[in-house]
Amino acid sequence: MKGVSYNSFGGSEVLQYGDLPEPKLSQNTVIVRMKATAINPADIALQAGSGESLMETWFPVVPGWDIAGIVERVGAGVVEFHPGDEVIAYMHQEILHSGTYAELVSVPVERLWRKPKNVSWGEAAGLPLAGLTAYRAVSDALRVSGSDIVLVLGASGGVGSLATQLAVMSGATVIGSASALNQTYVKSIGAEPVLHGDGVAEHIRKLAPGGVTAIVDCAGQGALAKAAAAAAPGARICSIADGGPGVTTVFARPDTGVLARLVDLVEAGSLRITVAASFALADAAIAQDALKARTCGPGKIVLVPEVP
Numbered sequence: 385m386k387g388v389s390y391n392s393f394g395g396s397e398v399l400q401y402g403d404l405p406e407p408k409l410s411q412n413t414v415i416v417r418m419k420a421t422a423i424n425p426a427d428i429a430l431q432a433g434s435g436e437s438l439m440e441t442w443f444p445v446v447p448g449w450d451i452a453g454i455v456e457r458v459g460a461g462v463v464e465f466h467p468g469d470e471v472i473a474y475m476h477q478e479i480l481h482s483g484t485y486a487e488l489v490s491v492p493v494e495r496l497w498r499k500p501k502n503v504s505w506g507e508a509a510g511l512p513l514a515g516l517t518a519y520r521a522v523s524d525a526l527r528v529s530g531s532d533i534v535l536v537l538g539a540s541g542g543v544g545s546l547a548t549q550l551a552v553m554s555g556a557t558v559i560g561s562a563s564a565l566n567q568t569y570v571k572s573i574g575a576e577p578v579l580h581g582d583g584v585a586e587h588i589r590k591l592a593p594g595g596v597t598a599i600v601d602c603a604g605q606g607a608l609a610k611a612a613a614a615a616a617p618g619a620r621i622c623s624i625a626d627g628g629p630g631v632t633t634v635f636a637r638p639d640t641g642v643l644a645r646l647v648d649l650v651e652a653g654s655l656r657i658t659v660a661a662s663f664a665l666a667d668a669a670i671a672q673d674a675l676k677a678r679t680c681g682p683g684k685i686v687l688v689p690e691v692p
């Protein structure tokens with residue numbers, strides 16, 4: 385099978401597209417034929433070696449943690465899924481070795497859920513990691529409700545766009561930061577857009593003179609510090625990309641119960657996954673560079689096995 389792998393840490397230049405051994409099928413795994421996989425900033429960070437102190441790395445590494453695809457074979461212990469089923473998964477692994485940038489992927493059955501029926505493969509691949517993170521931030525960490533004024537930093541990103549929609553769904557008033565390129569998009573998903581960068585706190589105070597009651601930082605890069613002055617006294621603050629005093633750090637966690645809820649929301653038309661661009665698997669390096677540059681527009685960048 386074809387896939388993308390790297391043999392040493394580095395930037396997108398270490399990625400190699402070529403033949404890889406097919407994954408083995410153990411009792412409680414499912415072989416999924418990948419139809420789309422999403423690129424996440426974590427792929428790029430781990431590839432650069434940032435996870436070395438936290439997790440084992442077994443080279444060659446196939447990057448990627450999001451998959452949407454079709455079940456090809458099931459292990460002897462799997463009764464929940466059958467060949468032909470359309471599925472998605474967040475494939476986080478404790479050892480960096482066998483990810484989703486490949487035509488065939490072995491997925492533990494407890495990570496799988498059915499694909500939302502009403503979206504493309506690319507959109508489906510953009511849901512698991514980003515959706516699980518957004519849900520943990522908005523619903524679990526901050527418990528956003530209709531009485532909140534919520535600031536989502538990075539509202540145009542893969543996670544931020546879903547966090548924004550979840551906060552809007554809860555009835556909260558939502559303000560979302562993004563670049564000039566993505567202001568219209570942020571408005572389209574139900575938030576009042578503000579430009580990120582210097583002066584962001586003043587922009588937000590104009591929209592919420594009493595301050596925001598909750599902040600979801602989906603941007604990192606110091607965005608929280610720049611916006612901190614817009615927080616009302618006692619505001620709840622969480623970040624998926626930064627830390628600090630009074631900030632709850634949130635990490636994605638595989639959870640098919642939450643994934644099921646997200647799939648239901650997508651199928652009900654309440655949650656929209658936006659695909660900024662789609663690249664062929666062979667162009668994974670170009671796709672990673674595009675994610676870093678963030679010039680493709682809002683939402684997720686995805687890879688598909690064939691040329692899109």
Ligand SMILES: NC(=O)c1ccc[n+]([C@@H]2O[C@H](COP(=O)([O-])OP(=O)(O)OC[C@H]3O[C@@H](n4cnc5c(N)ncnc54)[C@H](OP(=O)(O)O)[C@@H]3O)[C@@H](O)[C@H]2O)c1
Nearest residue numbers: 425538540541542543562563580603607624625634635636
């Ligand atoms: N803790 C976890 O489990 C977890 C899970 C997923 C992601 N993350 C982390 O969360 C961050 C976002 O992930 P993502 O997948 O949503 O990334 P993404 O799709 O690339 O989105 C990045 C967002 O940040 C905004 N942004 C970029 N530069 C900025 C700056 N200098 N100041 C303010 N905002 C800026 C972007 O806005 P524009 O494009 O409009 O400029 C965009 O909205 C990454 O650092 C990622 O590693 C953590």
